Amino acid sequence: MNRLKLATVWLDGCSGCHMSLLDMDMVIVDVAPRVDLVYGPLVDAQEFPEGVDVTLVEGAVSSQDDLRKLQKIRGRTRLLVALGDCAVTSNVPAMRNSLVAQKLLQAVYVEHAQENRGVPVDGVPALLPQARPVHEFVKVDAHVPGCPPAPKAIVTLLQDLLAGRKPEANPKIKFG
Amino acid sequence: MPPKKISIRIDGELVGASDGMTILEAARAAGKQIPTLCYMAGLSAVGGCRVCMVEVSGVGRLLPACTTPVQDGMSVTTNSPQLTRYRRIAVELLLVERNHVCAVCVSNGHCELQSLAKSLGVTNVRYTYNYPRLPVDLSHPRFVLDHNRCILCTRCARVCSEVEGAHVWEMTNRGIKARMTTEMNQTWGSSQSCTSCAKCVQACPTGALSEKGYAVEEMVKRYDHISALATSKGAQV
Numbered sequence: 001m002n003r004l005k006l007a008t009v010w011l012d013g014c015s016g017c018h019m020s021l022l023d024m025d026m027v028i029v030d031v032a033p034r035v036d037l038v039y040g041p042l043v044d045a046q047e048f049p050e051g052v053d054v055t056l057v058e059g060a061v062s063s064q065d066d067l068r069k070l071q072k073i074r075g076r077t078r079l080l081v082a083l084g085d086c087a088v089t090s091n092v093p094a095m096r097n098s099l100v101a102q103k104l105l106q107a108v109y110v111e112h113a114q115e116n117r118g119v120p121v122d123g124v125p126a127l128l129p130q131a132r133p134v135h136e137f138v139k140v141d142a143h144v145p146g147c148p149p150a151p152k153a154i155v156t157l158l159q160d161l162l163a164g165r166k167p168e169a170n171p172k173i174k175f176g
Numbered sequence: 177m178p179p180k181k182i183s184i185r186i187d188g189e190l191v192g193a194s195d196g197m198t199i200l201e202a203a204r205a206a207g208k209q210i211p212t213l214c215y216m217a218g219l220s221a222v223g224g225c226r227v228c229m230v231e232v233s234g235v236g237r238l239l240p241a242c243t244t245p246v247q248d249g250m251s252v253t254t255n256s257p258q259l260t261r262y263r264r265i266a267v268e269l270l271l272v273e274r275n276h277v278c279a280v281c282v283s284n285g286h287c288e289l290q291s292l293a294k295s296l297g298v299t300n301v302r303y304t305y306n307y308p309r310l311p312v313d314l315s316h317p318r319f320v321l322d323h324n325r326c327i328l329c330t331r332c333a334r335v336c337s338e339v340e341g342a343h344v345w346e347m348t349n350r351g352i353k354a355r356m357t358t359e360m361n362q363t364w365g366s367s368q369s370c371t372s373c374a375k376c377v378q379a380c381p382t383g384a385l386s387e388k389g390y391a392v393e394e395m396v397k398r399y400d401h402i403s404a405l406a407t408s409k410g411a412q413v
Contacts, residue, residue, distance in 0.1 A: 082300070085278065085279055088299070088300050089271075089300070089301065089305070090305065091277060091278075091279055092277060092279055092280060094275070094277070094305065094307055095275070095277060095280075097305075097307035098275075098307055098308060098309030098310075099309075130307065132305070133300075133305070135300060136304070140300070143299040143300035144299070145299055145300065147278065147279035170299075173294070173299060174278075174290060174291070174293065174294040175271075175276075175278040175279075175290055175293060175294075176278025176279050176281065176284040176285065176287075176290060
């Protein structure tokens with residue numbers, strides 16, 4: 001049996017969705033041997049591989065790096081899932097959206113900084129003007145909202161995908 | 177003289193109703209569910225949210241069940257793929273208009289907008305989010321007005337004027353700029369006419385109005401108390 005090539009990625013989020021993914025209890029014993037986790041914060045791969053079956057995207061698109069990653073992932077993934085409220089609605093990262101990004105950085109890293117004042121530029125990607133949901137940039141094949149999505153909602157999604165079914169709209173999932 | 181008895185069909189089933197009832201009242205009396213958001217039993221109906229839209233045979237457009245009176249022989253459809261589509265559109269437009277960040281809202285898990293989205297199967301929003309910059313009025317000693325969560329249902333204004341009789345709330349401006357305001361657009365805390373009865377807070381379907389001291393997910397409202405009060409008040413008038 002071909003194992004499902006699964007990748008996960010963490011953009012502008014808190015990693016709570018990844019924790020929820022790992023919180024599936026005994027089901028993980030059933031799921032783990034049937035998937036090949038090829039990329040993501042849970043494994044050590046450096047480069048996003050070609051020919052991935054499913055990628056779970058956590059987080060909103062907030063920086064140029066998020067956007068570059070997302071576009072590369074979309075080009076190399078068959079089914080892209082927006083996992084959690086940040087990916088689906090932009091959620092908490094979007095609470096900066098009514099402010100000017102540069103002014104926000106000034107306020108946080110200069111005006112209210114206790115030490116090392118200055119907006120960091122080295123080694124950190126530039127912010128986009130707003131944090132926006134994933135579907136505004138690339139095609140999304142399934143949305144699983146929730147903050148975080150319940151482990152059961154993620155299990156239902158994975159079981160659908162493993163069985164080769166198109167993910168069904170799950171009546172139990174909600175925003176927040 | 178008691179109101180005239182009439183009969184209508186709801187989803188094909190023959191239902192008894194009285195003259196003067198709305199489609200929504202007749203449907204609920206017959207145990208049929210029509211989703212609502214701006215409607216609150218006992219208060220006047222405004223037909224603002226467009227969530228209770230129904231199909232009426234022979235009428236070429238959808239009608240809001242909460243404001244449309246029943247007529248003898250009327251045939252109403254309360255659920256169809258078309259109605260679900262339109263109800264989803266109504267909810268999605270409410271979700272993009274302001275900042276409904278469920279994850280950090282006092283009403284998370286107890287919100288009518290959130291549960292309506294869930295029951296309609298809204299798992300994402302196809303429209304572009306507006307992300308407006310909106311104020312929060314913390315001037316009242318006991319209550320909070322957060323415009324970010326307001327859907328302009330006007331339940332606060334109706335319960336305040338029709339049940340409490342204080343008429344603190346008004347809608348200011350029009351369209352996308354419309355805001356619920358207190359005391360002729362003064363801060364809530366400076367209001368002379370507010371009695372601090374909290375009926376507006378309890379009637380609010382989202383986290384727009386809440387009591388101070390409640391954290392995320394803690395604000396549970398008692399809509400049934402408000403409706404019971406509003407209904408008995410209406411009977412007295």
